[in-house]
Amino acid sequence: MKSRNLLLIDNEPNNVRILTSNFEEAHYKVDCTSSDEEAYKKISHNNYDVILSELFAANIDGYRLLERIQREPAFSNVPVIFITQKSDVWNRIKSFKLGAKDYIVKPMHVKEILARVNMVLDRLERRNNEEVIANRKFVGRLEDISLPDLIEAFGIERKTGILRLYNINGLSGHIYFENGNVINAFTADLRAEEAVFKMMSWLKGRFSMFFCDVDVADDIGMSNMGLLLQGAKRMEQREELLKELPSLNAVLVTTTNFREILDKKELASDLEYFVRLFDGERSLGRIIDESSYDEITSLKRILKLYRLGFLHVLRDFDHPGKESDAADRELEPVTEEMLIEEEKEIEPPESEEEIDEFFPAISEKEIEDEIHGAASEEKTILAEETAEPEPVPEEKVISEEEPANIVKPAPEQKTETSASFGKARGTILVLGANDWHRKNLVDIFTKGTALETRLTQPGLSDIYWGTADFKGGHLLNFVGLTLDKEFTPLIDYFSQKTLGCLLILDAAFTDFAYYSYLLSVLRSKLNVPILIVVITGNGKADVDHRSLFEKNLLLKEKESLFIFNEIDISNSHKILLSLFDRYRARMKNSGNMLSHA
Incomplete structure (x- = not known):
């Protein structure tokens, strides 16, 4: 004291x-x-x-x-x-x-x-x-001050800092200012100018400007005025496209006939993800937000499908009752030949071989190609020659501080790890901004056999993954995702087999508005236990940290809080046992009770 x-x-x-x-x-x-x-x-x-x-x-x-x-x-x-x-x-x-x-x-x-x-x-x-x-933070609502107004104001005042934005659909983004100039931006899998243009369409939500030094590359190739002018043109395009579509609160679904045609095709992962967004739950606004494409491209592709009759309105909260005609009407069956002919009337002749020509996909490979083993190195999602260069984390060099039982995997272990991953009964997601804590926890669970997958889409989280082998031959996957990049599409990808989520937080960083946002995103996407692990790093896990986080996080019934000074084998076992306790009844009923080896 x-x-x-x-x-x-x-x-x-x-x-x-x-x-x-x-x-x-x-x-x-x-x-x-x-x-x-x-x-x-x-x-x-x-x-x-x-x-x-x-x-x-x-x-x-x-x-x-x-x-x-x-x-x-x-x-x-x-x-x-x-x-x-x-x-x-x-x-x-x-x-x-x-x-x-x-x-x-x-x-x-x-x-x-x-x-x-x-x-x-x-x-x-x-x-x-x-x-x-x-004095170091400026917060407000996007309904009161729009992003273009914020860019203009911070430019005039020559401010330096990080502007965080959160829209009403749970999406977040960061814009970096240096002496009033926008120098970089990230949201979802978009970066630089494209990320700024996407966030300009967020008319509702909140923002926090942290006035602090920034240390990021200057990847913006135009002035603030150029961003604002180009953004205004994008907004005009956006409004024109939206005029031909239902309201942003409308829920769109694909037709049965369209899905039958897609079932015959092998789609690229980004295209498959785009189609999955029309799930009967997401509104048009959420689909645009969560699409891996830029907003204008997404709108053009949605409009193209809507014109062809492959989408109809399931619900429209802005116009109740209006959707019933479209939803109840029996659509005329559409054949693949009709699909091609109608597309020819809208665009110049395209390939008659692939339906994904209607909304061309980028060349990202399936996540499974890496996880389950690709046929060749050219098909791997790692694509190291195209990935953005990143400094090698210190933890990649085995240090004296690493747990004694952690052994890094040899190259020949990759095939075995991939095969085990496909046989596992479920997945535990491990999320955290600190690479060392996140990867160390996965390494302890998987006994050092975890592998890292770097996705080719810029701004999307890398995947640090492996499989834990429990007594009785029971397998459980652990997937680590970083909070410093967009992770929500990957949570959607793994959600069906996710049994629990570990959220690793740093006690020194107490932005509870951001932490609350993270928890709301996880709660909306996962109906599983969420365990929050706070790392103090000060040699002790004191009562003050627990009371501070409990007071500000407002945890739900299925959520637990752990305070540790570090991630070690003993603490990782406590985390895992707590998670198993929450599934004990379910595992007994299904005969899948696990005990750690």
Whole structure:
């Protein structure tokens, strides 16, 4: 506990002795004086955190001293607390009007006096901290201040920092400013200018601007004015395309006939993901947000499918009842030949061999190609020659701090790991911004056989994955995803077999608005237990961290909180056992009870 400096003004020796002894035991440095004049001299030459003064006594006039202190800017902020036998309301009111922070009436136990002084100092310290944070952070609603207005304002004021945006569909993004210029941006799998253009369409949501130094590459190839002009053109295109589509709150689904045609095709993973978005739950707005394509491309492809009759409105919350005609109407069966002929009328002749020509896919390979083993190195999703270069994390070099039982996999282990992954009964997702903690946890569970998959889509999280082998031959997959990149599409991908989620947080980073956003995203996408693991990194997991996170995270019934100073084998077992306890009833019913090897 840090030491605080207190000036005690009292001319009663017994009071001075008792107060000095108790405050020094509480780590205060105590100066004592018995007159106003001597007290004022001490205040002028020393830095005190608080002044505890008798109100009236020989050579002591608390009111006069307080007025002199208030007139001096150098120490006018030092809190003054009066202690007196006068219990009348008049003196109490006058004290507070003059600026006293508390008024203590004797007799009172010394421990209560100490508690009152601590309470005043703690309150003032919290207020000062909140003011510092408020000066470094600017928050608001996108309904009140749009992204173009924010870019313009921060440009004029030449601000440096990170602007975080959250839209109403749970999507988030970051824009980096340096001296007022936008230098980079990320959202979902988009980056740089494309990410900014996508976020410009977020008309509802919230934002937080953190004024701080930034350390990212300058990947924006135009000025702020260029971004705003190009963004305005994109918004005009967006509005024109939306005019021909149902409202953004409408839920669109694919027709049975269209799905039958797609079942005959082998689709690229991005195309398959795009089609899966029309699941009868997502609104048009969410589909556009969660698409891996830029917004204009997504809208053009949706409009093309809608014109061809491959999409119909299941529900439209903006126009209740309007969807029933489209949903109930028996559509004329569409053949593959009709599909090709109708497309020829809209666009120049295209290939008659693949339906995905209607909305061309980028050349990303299936996630399964890497996880289950690709036929050749050319088919792997790693595509190392095209992936963005990243510095090799320190944890890739085996250090003395690594757990003794962690052995890095040899290249020949890859096929075995891939085969095990496909046989596992389920998946545990491990999410965290700190690479070391996230990968170390997966390594401990998988005994060092985990592999890393780097996806070719920019901005999308890498996958650190492996399989744990439990007694009885039961297999369980562990998939690590970073919070520093877009991870929600991968959660959707793994959601059907996900049994639980581990969210690793850093105790030193307490942006609870962001943490609450993360939890809301996970809750909306996963109906499984969520375990929050807070890493203190200070050699102890104290009660203060637990109370702070419990108070601010507002955990649900299926969520647990662990506070650890580090990730080690013992702590990882505690996490896993807690997760198993939550599935114990289900596992007993299905005969799938696991015990760790």
